[in-house]
Amino acid sequence: MPKYETWAPERASEIIAQHQDQKGATLPILHALQEVFGYVPLAAEPLIADALNITRAEVHGCVTFYHDFRREPPGRRTLKICLAESCQASGGRALAKRAKEKLGVEMGGTTADARVTLEPVYCLGLCHSSPAAMLDKDVYAALDAERLDELLKEAQS
Amino acid sequence: MTRIYISRDSGALAVGAESVAKRFEREATERGLDLEIVRTGSRGMYWLEPLVEVETDQGRVGYGPVKASEVGTLIDEGILAAKSHKKCIGVVDEYPWFKNQTRLTFARVGITDPRSLKDYQAHGGYAGLKRAIEAGPDAIIEQVLTSGLRGRGGAGFPTGIKWRTVADTPPQQKYIVCNADEGDSGTFADRMIMEGDPFVLIEGMTIAGIAVGATYGYIYVRSEYPHSIEALRAAIDAARAAGFLGTNVAGSGYAYDMEVREGAGAYVCGEETSLLDSVEGKRGEVRAKPPLPAHVGLFGQPTIINNVLSLATVPIIMDRGGEFYRDFGMGRSRGTMPIQLAGNLKYGGLYETAFGITLGELVDEIGGGTKSGRPVRAVQVGGPLGAYFPRSLFDTPFDYEAFAAADGLIGHGGVVVFDDTVDMAQQAHFAMEFCAIESCGKCTPCRIGSARGMEVIDKIIANDNRAANLEILEDLCNTMKLGSLCALGGFAPYPVMSALTHFPEDFGAEKKRLEDAAE
Secondary structure (H helix, E strand, O other): OOOOOOOOHHHHHHHHHHHOOOOOOHHHHHHHHHHHHOOOOOOHHHHHHHHHOOOHHHHHHHHHHOOOOOOOOOOOEEEEEEOOHHHHOOOHHHHHHHHHHHHOOOOOOEOOOOOEEEEEEOOOOOHHHOOOEEEOOEEEOOOOHHHHHHHHHHHHO | OEEEEEEOOHHHHOOOHHHHHHHHHHHHHHHOOOEEEEEEOOOOEHHHOOOEEEEEOOEEEEEOOOOHHHHHHHHHOOHHHOOOOOOEEEEHHHOHHHHOOOOOOOOOOOOOOOOOHHHHHHOOOOHHHHHHHHHOHHHHHHHHHHHOOEOOOOOOOEHHHHHHHHHOOOOOOOEEEEEEOOOOOOOOHHHHHHHHOHHHHHHHHHHHHHHHOOOEEEEEEOOOOHHHHHHHHHHHHHHHHOOOOEOOHHHOOOOEEEEEEEOOOOHHHHOHHHHHHHHOOOOOOOOOOOOOOOOOOHHHOOEEEEEHHHHHHHHHHHHHOHHHHHOOEEOOEEOEEEEEEEEOOOOOEEEEEEOOOEHHHHHHHHOOOOOOOOOEEEEEEOHHHOOEEOHHHOOOEOOHHHHHHOOOOOOOOEEEEEEOOOOHHHHHHHHHHHHHHHOOOOOHHHHHHHHHHHHHHHHHHOOOOHHHHHHHHHHHHHHHHHHOOOHHHHHOHHHHHHHHHHOHHHHOHHHHHHHHHHO
16 A cells, blocks of 8 residues: 655655666656655645756646646545446446446546545456556456455555 | 477566566576576467466477466476366467468467577568569569558558558668557557567568668667567677678668667657657657658668568568468458457457458457456557547458448458446547647647647536537547647547447437436
8 A cells, every 4th residue: 555755845856866867867866755745735746847957847747748747645545447448348448437336426526535546448458358447556457346345445444 | 399389579578578487497496406497478368477488299288377376286287297277278389269261471480489580580580571572672572562561550551552652762772670569459469579579570670771782770769669679689699699780681782770769758749750850859749741761761861661470470471471471361452460459358369360251350359358257348459640430330350441331441450349337428538638648749630639639638527518519529530630740630620520420329418318308
């Protein structure tokens, strides 16, 4: 289970410094920040812009372009349910609906107790055994309602 | 000692392979068995995963699918002595679904330990690089041209010509970039290579570097593939430690090194120019061409950008010769294609075979029809931007030109099967919706066209001014096809128009006919 640190600019600057010397460092920095804090807050943008000698607009444009980067802290666990064609052909839409109902959130939302964030994903490359889902970095395939319920239980525990 | 093999491919992990392996370890300790567990890639027969293979004098005998809870019983029943059992499929190499394939790109996947460079070399690994070093840059490119290899990412552009273009640029910093942003639904071949035989991709990229004078490479892997990223990083470290990467590759005097870059959930970054911008640390927006990446690519330098499968096929072409590879296939589609069978199919998995096999054979025979047991109604080939095929086109051979002639594309080789419960109007709507979500926003036909497309399809379904809106949809699709900067907006019309052409009854046509008859 991921354990996120509370946002701290000094810690963020340390992380940025570790990655800033590689070519095209923006994405590696954003990934590293999200790995530690669980999201990339607005306050991180001027720090990155400064370190890479690019404008804040460039950093902001980059953060907001990519679906991966969150602007708010996520729940303790993140459950991604695949909504792409292969999973659609195998009951994926019904599973997504079930997950939304059971958790009481829409796609992209976090449960009121901050335990689970539910996100859509467009393909996990497990289409040979659709439908598929991912809990944090663990993958699950050949899901049915029963296995999804186990997964939801695990996510909420 | 008994040796067994269990996959560590994420497709196997997703159905419990890790707990099966752990259970075997525990049983071995408790029973005092001399058991070695080798973790491999997947054979690609995913309905059998977790598949446990037991080494015997006759070959590896397979059992699957195995649940962790039944490991103890299976051992009691003698599977470690390869005894017969209802879950036994016999010697895996002789199992028809596996045996009938032509595995060239996937020769080692599912067989070797992807973390072991020694195992890789024991199974023919780095033989291609050795020949490439002996032959030199010009001869490498000649072999790739002879092989007829075309870009396996979907565009089908001849790989050798791309390489020649980069080789012909003056000496300067050049790059090899591997496109591992495998975002098409229904595809997983790149993932299987990266997790199951990462060294072959590293070897292919090294050969490309020598061929064109590039000294550095990047593999851009989508973030949805954490296991691939981990496997590649471990393999790159192992290759470097053994001298296969660095300032003097395998003692040849050539310098080449590489690293992995992680994507961030943008489908459009599978488009080569937006991928380059993403590696550079920018928004993944598509670049206008020309200039071609071969001339002005990564960081403005000449760059080869190829798909995982294209690069992973280069070592066997170098090892066996361009002619060996060219002799497989049909027409202008030479060699083999790792076809990925997905969606509502009984036997989903990776089937590598020479070009020319028909869509019907793939779906009905090899795929075994639907998992749900209902009739097959539609098959989408080539990912979210590929056309939907009805049964009446099942005689189409798997070949770049034959699919284009049927108003479709083979793309990256994904085949997604739908049964008769599918609503094709909903699928057409999704194609536009996906394009709207993933559009990079640079060109208007894609950015605005996809949103307007959703609205028009909604109106058609609601029978609102149907005839006029059908005309608008067709016009809009043509604008997107001809006016978009890249294949995202340019190909989104394929699933839409094919759904409309082959399944008009789902778009309210039947309702319209009944209404007309009533009047």
